[in-house]
Every structure is written in structure tokens, then in C-alpha cells.
Amino acid sequence: MKQVLVLGAGFGGLELATRLSESVPDEVRVTLVDQADGFLFGFQKLDVLFRGRAPEEMRLPYRDLALPGVEFRQERVLSIEPRTRRVVTDRGEYQPDVLVVALGADYDPAATPGFVEDGFEFYSVPGAQRLRERLATFDGGDVVLAVLALPFKCPPAPFEAALLLHEHLVATGVRDRSTIEVISPMASPVPVSPSTNEAILTALHERGITYTPGRRVRRLDPAAHVAHLSDEVRRYDLFVGIPTHRVPAVLDESGLTQGGGDGWVAVDPRTLATPYDGVYALGDCADAPVPRAGVFAETAARVVADDIISQVRRTAPAQPYDGKGSCFIEMGDGRVGMVDADFLSGPEPVAPFYGPSLELAQEKRRFEQSRSERWFGRRSGESA
Ligand SMILES: Cc1cc2nc3c(=O)[nH]c(=O)nc-3n(C[C@H](O)[C@H](O)[C@H](O)COP(=O)(O)OP(=O)(O)OC[C@H]3O[C@@H](n4cnc5c(N)ncnc54)[C@H](O)[C@@H]3O)c2cc1C
Numbered sequence: 001m002k003q004v005l006v007l008g009a010g011f012g013g014l015e016l017a018t019r020l021s022e023s024v025p026d027e028v029r030v031t032l033v034d035q036a037d038g039f040l041f042g043f044q045k046l047d048v049l050f051r052g053r054a055p056e057e058m059r060l061p062y063r064d065l066a067l068p069g070v071e072f073r074q075e076r077v078l079s080i081e082p083r084t085r086r087v088v089t090d091r092g093e094y095q096p097d098v099l100v101v102a103l104g105a106d107y108d109p110a111a112t113p114g115f116v117e118d119g120f121e122f123y124s125v126p127g128a129q130r131l132r133e134r135l136a137t138f139d140g141g142d143v144v145l146a147v148l149a150l151p152f153k154c155p156p157a158p159f160e161a162a163l164l165l166h167e168h169l170v171a172t173g174v175r176d177r178s179t180i181e182v183i184s185p186m187a188s189p190v191p192v193s194p195s196t197n198e199a200i201l202t203a204l205h206e207r208g209i210t211y212t213p214g215r216r217v218r219r220l221d222p223a224a225h226v227a228h229l230s231d232e233v234r235r236y237d238l239f240v241g242i243p244t245h246r247v248p249a250v251l252d253e254s255g256l257t258q259g260g261g262d263g264w265v266a267v268d269p270r271t272l273a274t275p276y277d278g279v280y281a282l283g284d285c286a287d288a289p290v291p292r293a294g295v296f297a298e299t300a301a302r303v304v305a306d307d308i309i310s311q312v313r314r315t316a317p318a319q320p321y322d323g324k325g326s327c328f329i330e331m332g333d334g335r336v337g338m339v340d341a342d343f344l345s346g347p348e349p350v351a352p353f354y355g356p357s358l359e360l361a362q363e364k365r366r367f368e369q370s371r372s373e374r375w376f377g378r379r380s381g382e383s384a
Pocket of ligand 1: 103
């Protein structure tokens with residue numbers, strides 16, 4: 001039996017464990033470790049924020065995982081020694097044949113001075129709940145929604161939030177006495193896809209939302225409620241930020257980030273292998289040339305799983321990673337658009353956009369349910 005240790009049971013770790021379980025349950029023993037007790041889709045934070053859905057009702061508990069050959073352990077990873085593949089958690093030690101690191105990205109709100117004191121975020125569950133409470137008493141005013149640093153998860157998410165915020169303020173009757181501005185260091189919302197940019201910019205314009213690209217908020221002055229950009233300021237009544245993302249500290253301390261861009265884990269973009277024998281990294285923590293998004297973590301996990309399967313079965317190596325993923329984008333009015341990205345299989349990345357529709361909203365729900373059923377054997381929001 002080959003021992004595979006998967007660190008992180010998010011989008012990437014769950015897909016990897018599932019694919020190994022369905023292909024080689026008798027040849028591979030998978031231990032899946034996560035500090036949390038259940039999984040929530042990233043986009044469900046928008047449901048918490050704007051639809052008041054309870055996280056407990058949506059969370060898929062890891063105790064329900066019933067994948068042959070896979071054992072889940074709720075443990076916190078404390079250290080990783082990539083050369084020997086030795087991993088220490090708060091409950092034990094491991095030294096697997098294959099180590100897969102899928103620990104996602106952490107947030108560092110303190111990286112922007114004043115943000116912790118006077119800003120709101122919706123990228124974490126507690127952050128989305130806190131912002132929901134704030135919106136309940138928001139009586140109109142100037143809202144600034146800013147991407148504080150690159151890279152960040154799900155490039156369309158700040159724009160989805162701005163469009164849904166508009167809808168929320170209309171519903172609560174305060175949109176007329178409010179402004180919304182989105183500020184981002186990126187030159188366009190989804191640089192790889194001109195058609196997606198056009199659709200997002202049109203939607204913002206139609207709703208009177210100001211978009212300021214290529215600019216970055218450096219700090220907030222909490223006493224004056226003023227955001228400082230490099231050479232101008234914005235006064236705000238409500239500041240919502242996408243916090244700075246960082247690799248989890250345990251990966252920084254492991255040395256796995258050496259050689260990776262901007263402090264992320266160095267990988268071969270075609271195989272997701274790190275420079276260390278038998279060690280892979282995938283998803284948000286890896287420095288692969290794709291956006292941080294669940295759909296890319298999932299397709300990367302398939303490549304790593306196929307590589308492990310080919311080693312076990314002594315067959316030809318897995319197909320190289322193609323960097324493909326289809327991202328749904330909430331555009332308001334209950335409609336969802338989709339960008340179908342392919343980063344690595346051709347000479348240039350391509351990413352056509354499919355306009356917002358109720359059909360794609362249904363498709364997004366099917367996407368969520370198909371993963372819940374595939375990984376947990378049940379639909380999200382359904383009791384075990
Ligand atoms: C508001 C929002 C909307 C989004 N919308 C979309 C979307 O529409 N489509 C899409 O594809 N993506 C979306 N995303 C992004 C998506 O959620 C992430 O990119 C995806 O979850 C990354 O998968 P991952 O496996 O790399 O990491 P994660 O899913 O984050 O999993 C990492 C896991 O590692 C665990 N972990 C971390 N440190 C430790 C430790 N020391 N010990 C033990 N466990 C640890 C965590 O508990 C976590 O479960 C969205 C994100 C947000 C915030």
C-alpha cells in the first residue's frame with residue numbers, strides 16, 4: 001500500500017482524495033488532514049452575506065466522508081519537512097510515501113494599516129456575518145469596496161459583491177443616498193477575458209457603480225474614515241476590503257516557498273510537483289500560473305491524482321496540467337454568467353464569457369450539488 005498524506009480538505013484535497021479512492025482504493029491509503037470540521041464552498045460566503053444563509057446549515061461535515069481507502073483526521077498541521085516528508089500535527093506525526101499540500105491561502109488583514117479597526121470583509125465566514133450585521137443598520141452613504149493586494153481568491157468575487165450590494169441597498173431603500181466604488185490594483189476585472197471585462201463593466205455602469213482600476217488602497221485612517229491611495233484619498237461610510245492573502249505560516253516555515261513567486265509554494269506548473277521528491281502542492285497555496293479559485297484547485301488535484309495512479313499502476317505519466325476551469329459569476333437579478341478559462345493548453349490563455357442567465361444560475365447550483373454528492377455522498381444543506 002502506498003501511503004498518501006493530503007494536507008487540507010478544501011476543493012483540492014477533497015477532489016484528490018476522491019479520485020484516488022475511486023481509482024485505486026486497494027493500492028493507496030489516503031490520510032486527509034484538516035483543522036476544520038467541515039467544508040463550505042467559497043461562494044457560499046456570498047449566501048451568508050446577502051441571503052442570510054446560516055453557515056452551519058450549508059457546511060458539509062468531514063465526519064460524513066465515506067470514501068473507500070480514505071481516512072479523515074481533524075488535526076492542525078504544525079510543521080512540514082519536505083526533504084523527508086515528515087509532517088507533525090497537534091495530534092501526531094506522519095512520514096508518507098507521497099505528500100500533497102493543499103492548505104489554501106490565509107488572510108492578513110493587518111497588512112493594510114487601519115483595516116482591522118475600520119474595515120469589513122466577506123472572504124471569511126465570520127467576516128461575512130459581521131458585514132451582514134453592519135448592512136442591516138446601514139442607512140446609506142459612501143461605500144468603498146477595495147482589493148487590497150494581489151493575488152486574491154476568485155478575481156470576479158469583488159465585482160459579484162458590488163453587484164449584489166447594489167441590489168441589497170435598493171431592497172433596503174437606501175441606494176439613492178449611497179455611492180459604491182470598486183478600487184482594484186488590477187487593470188481590468190478578469191484580465192484574461194476581454195468579453196468578461198466588458199460584461200462586468202457594463203453591469204457596473206448600468207447600476208451606477210464607479211470602477212477605479214490600477215489603484216491600490218495603502219491604509220485607512222479610522223478616525224476620519226478616509227482611505228489613502230498613493231496620491232489621493234476617499235472618504236467612506238463603509239469600507240469593505242478583500243484582505244491581503246498569504247500562504248499559511250506553516251508552509252513559509254517549511255521552506256516550500258523558496259523559489260516560488262511572492263512567497264507562494266514553488267511547483268512545476270505542468271505536474272504540480274515541488275522540487276522535493278514525492279511532494280506536490282496544488283490549489284491556492286501553489287505558485288501555478290492560474291487564478292486562485294476552487295475550479296483550478298480541482299483540476300490541478302486531478303492531475304496530481306492521475307500522476308499518483310500512474311505510479312501505482314506503472315502506466316504512462318499523467319497528462320500535463322491544462323489550467324482549465326469554468327467560473328460562475330453572479331451578476332445580480334438572480335442571473336449568473338460564466339467564464340470558461342483555459343490557461344495552459346494553447347499558446348495563449350483563452351477565456352470566453354457566457355452572458356448572465358437563469359439557466360447558468362441553475363448550472364451553478366448543479367455544480368455545487370455535484371461536488372457535494374461526489375465528495376460527501378449527499379447534497380449540501382441536506383441532513384446526513
Ligand atoms: C467570496 C468568495 C467567492 C468565491 N467564489 C468562487 C467561485 O465561484 N468559484 C471558484 O472556483 N472559487 C471561488 N472562490 C475561491 C475558492 O473558495 C478557493 O480558491 C478554493 O477553496 C481553493 O481551494 P484549496 O483546496 O486550494 O484551498 P481551500 O479550499 O481553502 O482548503 C484549504 C484547507 O486547508 C485547511 N488548513 C489550512 N491550514 C491548515 C493547517 N495548518 N492545518 C490543517 N488544516 C489547515 C483549511 O482549513 C482548509 O479547509 C471563492 C472564494 C471566496 C472567498
